[in-house]
Amino acid sequence: MKIFERCPSLYDVPTHYCPGCGHGIAHRLVAETVDVLGIREKTIGIAPVGCAVVAYDYWNFDCSEAAHGRALAVATAIKRVRPQNIVFTYQGDGDLAAIGTNETIHAANRGENLSVIFINNAVYGMTGGQLAPTSLLGQKTATSVQGRDKLLHGYPLKISEMLALLPGVCYIERVSLHNPQEVLKAKRAVQQAFQNQIDNLGFSLVEILSPCPTYWGLAPQDALEWIKNVMQKEFPLGRIK
Amino acid sequence: MVKTKILLSGNEAIAQGAIQAGCSFYAGYPITPQNELIAYMAKYMPTPPGTEAPRVFIQAESELAAISMVYGASAAGARAMTSSSSPGISLKQEGISYIAGARLPAVIVNIMRGGPGLGNIAPSQADYFQATRGGGHGDYRLIVLAPASVQEAYNLTQTAFDLADKYRTPVMILGDGILGQMMEPVQLSGRKIKTGLVKKWALSGCAGRKPNIVKSFFLREGGLEEFNLKLQANYALIKRKEERYESFFLSDAKIILVAYGSMARIAKSAMYQLRSAGKKVGLLRPVSLWPFPQQPFNRRNSKVKYLVLEMSYGQMVEDVRLAVNGKNTVDFFGRSGGGIPSEEQIIGKVRKIYHENI
Known part of the structure; x- marks a missing residue:
C-alpha cells in the first residue's frame, strides 16, 4: 500500500533552497492543498521577489512573478479578471510587510477573495541576511550588526495582528514549521485559506514561521529550536482571526 | 452601430476609446489633469456582479499598485489600461519595466503636466525623454503615440490596444493637459467591443495544457541576453512597421x-x-x-x-x-x-x- 507520494502539483526536481530552509516544506503544503482540493487546473500562484521567486520551477500550475511587494496588487487584478480561478500569493516578510505593506493592507481592506501564504523567517534571505520588518529585538543581521535595537530599527512588525483589525479579512492564522505536529497544523491552515476562497469568504492569510538557518547562523536543528524557544514568543502561534 | 458625434474632453475620449477597444480592466489613481479619465472609467467600466467576462474598475491605493494591477490583469489575458499624469507616471515606471520584461500588452496614458517634482498642473511636454527611452530600468522601449486632437485621442487609444496585443508590449498614449481637458466633437466609430481574444500565453489555469508562467527573471547564464535579443528583434520590427x-x-x-x-x-x-x-x-x-x-x-x-x-x-x-x-x-x-x-x-x-x- 502506498502511504506517501509526490503530489502532482509539485515537479519531481530538487530545489535550490539551503539545507534546513522552510520553503521546501511550505511549497509542499501549498501543493498538497491544491491537490486535496482538486484545483490544480484552475490555480494561479504569484511568486514573490526573494528566495522563492522561482517557486514556479517547483509548482506544476500557472504562476506569475510580481515586482517586489506588489504580489497582492497583481493577485487582485488576476482574481477580478478571472473570479472562477483560485489565486494565491506566496510572500516573504520583506515583500509583504516592508516594501509591499501598502498593497497588503489595501488588498486586505478591500476584502479581496484571495489566499495569502506569508513566510516569516525574520530576515531577508536572498539578498544576504539583512534586517527584516519581522526581525526580533537583538537579532544580528547584515544591517543590524549589533542586533535589532528598538531605538534604531523599531520593533518586530506584527502585520498579521494589524490585518486582523480590518473588516475585509475573514481568516488569519499563524503557524510554524518547527516540528511535524506544527507542520500538520500549518497544512490545515493553508487548506482553510484556500477553502475560504472557494467559498467566496474574502481575504485569508496564513503566516508561517519558517527557518532560515543560513542567515540565522544556526544549524538546521538549532534553527527549529530557535523558532520554538525564541521566535514564537514574539509571534505567538494560533488563530488570530 | 453608433454614428453620433458627441462632445468629449480628451480624457473622456481616451476612456471611451478604451472601452470600445475592449478594455476590460482599468486601475488608476487620481491626479490632475487626467481626473476626467478615471471618473469616466469609474462610471462606465463596471459590469454587474456575476458577469461571465467582468469589466473591472479599481481605484488603486497608489500608482505602484495600479500599474501592478494592470500587469496582473494583462497576465490573466485582459485588455488592461491605467492612466496618470507626470509624477504618477514616474511611479509607474517600476511596473512598466516589469510589463515590458514579461512581454505583456498594456496601455498607459500620460496626460503630461509641468515638472520636475510636483511641478504644477499646467500642460507640458517635458516627459518625452521618459516616454520614448523606456523610462524604467533595463533595455526596453514602449510604443508611444501622441494625439493632437480629441478625435485622434479616441482613435489612437483603440490603435494602442491593437498594437499592444500585436507586439506584446506596453503602449503609451502621451498627451498633455490641454489635450486632456479640452472638449471637441468626436465621431464615435462603429467598432464593436472586442472580447474573448485568445492569448495562449495568458494565465487561466492549466486545464489541458502545461502551466503558463509570466515572468521577467532569467537567472541562468546567458538567459537574459537571449531574451533581450528577442525584445530587440521585436523593437526592430516595430520600427519598420509602425512609424506614424x-x-x-x-x-x-x-x-x-x-x-x-x-x-x-x-x-x-x-x-x-x-x-x-x-x-x-x-x-x-x-x-x-x-x-x-x-x-x-x-x-x-x-x-x-x-x-x-x-x-x-x-x-x-x-x-x-x-x-x-x-x-x-x-x-x-x-x-x-x-x-x-x-x-x-x-x-x-x-x-x-x-x-x-x-
Whole structure:
C-alpha cells in the first residue's frame, strides 16, 4: 500500500533552497492543498521577489512573478479578471510587510477573495541576511550588526495582528514549521485559506514561521529550536482571526 | 452601430476609446489633469456582479499598485489600461519595466503636466525623454503615440490596444493637459467591443495544457541576453512597421516646423499664417514618438531647415537631430513649466531664420 507520494502539483526536481530552509516544506503544503482540493487546473500562484521567486520551477500550475511587494496588487487584478480561478500569493516578510505593506493592507481592506501564504523567517534571505520588518529585538543581521535595537530599527512588525483589525479579512492564522505536529497544523491552515476562497469568504492569510538557518547562523536543528524557544514568543502561534 | 458625434474632453475620449477597444480592466489613481479619465472609467467600466467576462474598475491605493494591477490583469489575458499624469507616471515606471520584461500588452496614458517634482498642473511636454527611452530600468522601449486632437485621442487609444496585443508590449498614449481637458466633437466609430481574444500565453489555469508562467527573471547564464535579443528583434520590427506621422507642405517647404500633440496645433496655425504671407513653411507632426518617424527626414534637400517646437526645453529635438544626422540645420524653440510657445513667437522665430538665411 502506498502511504506517501509526490503530489502532482509539485515537479519531481530538487530545489535550490539551503539545507534546513522552510520553503521546501511550505511549497509542499501549498501543493498538497491544491491537490486535496482538486484545483490544480484552475490555480494561479504569484511568486514573490526573494528566495522563492522561482517557486514556479517547483509548482506544476500557472504562476506569475510580481515586482517586489506588489504580489497582492497583481493577485487582485488576476482574481477580478478571472473570479472562477483560485489565486494565491506566496510572500516573504520583506515583500509583504516592508516594501509591499501598502498593497497588503489595501488588498486586505478591500476584502479581496484571495489566499495569502506569508513566510516569516525574520530576515531577508536572498539578498544576504539583512534586517527584516519581522526581525526580533537583538537579532544580528547584515544591517543590524549589533542586533535589532528598538531605538534604531523599531520593533518586530506584527502585520498579521494589524490585518486582523480590518473588516475585509475573514481568516488569519499563524503557524510554524518547527516540528511535524506544527507542520500538520500549518497544512490545515493553508487548506482553510484556500477553502475560504472557494467559498467566496474574502481575504485569508496564513503566516508561517519558517527557518532560515543560513542567515540565522544556526544549524538546521538549532534553527527549529530557535523558532520554538525564541521566535514564537514574539509571534505567538494560533488563530488570530 | 453608433454614428453620433458627441462632445468629449480628451480624457473622456481616451476612456471611451478604451472601452470600445475592449478594455476590460482599468486601475488608476487620481491626479490632475487626467481626473476626467478615471471618473469616466469609474462610471462606465463596471459590469454587474456575476458577469461571465467582468469589466473591472479599481481605484488603486497608489500608482505602484495600479500599474501592478494592470500587469496582473494583462497576465490573466485582459485588455488592461491605467492612466496618470507626470509624477504618477514616474511611479509607474517600476511596473512598466516589469510589463515590458514579461512581454505583456498594456496601455498607459500620460496626460503630461509641468515638472520636475510636483511641478504644477499646467500642460507640458517635458516627459518625452521618459516616454520614448523606456523610462524604467533595463533595455526596453514602449510604443508611444501622441494625439493632437480629441478625435485622434479616441482613435489612437483603440490603435494602442491593437498594437499592444500585436507586439506584446506596453503602449503609451502621451498627451498633455490641454489635450486632456479640452472638449471637441468626436465621431464615435462603429467598432464593436472586442472580447474573448485568445492569448495562449495568458494565465487561466492549466486545464489541458502545461502551466503558463509570466515572468521577467532569467537567472541562468546567458538567459537574459537571449531574451533581450528577442525584445530587440521585436523593437526592430516595430520600427519598420509602425512609424506614424502627419505632414503639411513638405515638398516645397524651406523651413519645416516639427511639433507633436497640442504644440503641433499651434505650429499649424502659425504655418498657415506664414504661408498666407508667402513663406514656404511646412509642418511635420510625429504621431508615433517611438518609433520616431525617420522616413520623412530621409532624402530631403540639405538646404531645408527644421525648427523644432516643444513645450519643454528641448527633448524631441534630439531625435530630429539624430534623424537628419547632420545633413540639415535644426533650430529649436520651446517653453516649459506652464509656458506655451505662442503663434506670434513661432512666427517671429521663423521670420528670423528666413531673414538670416533664406
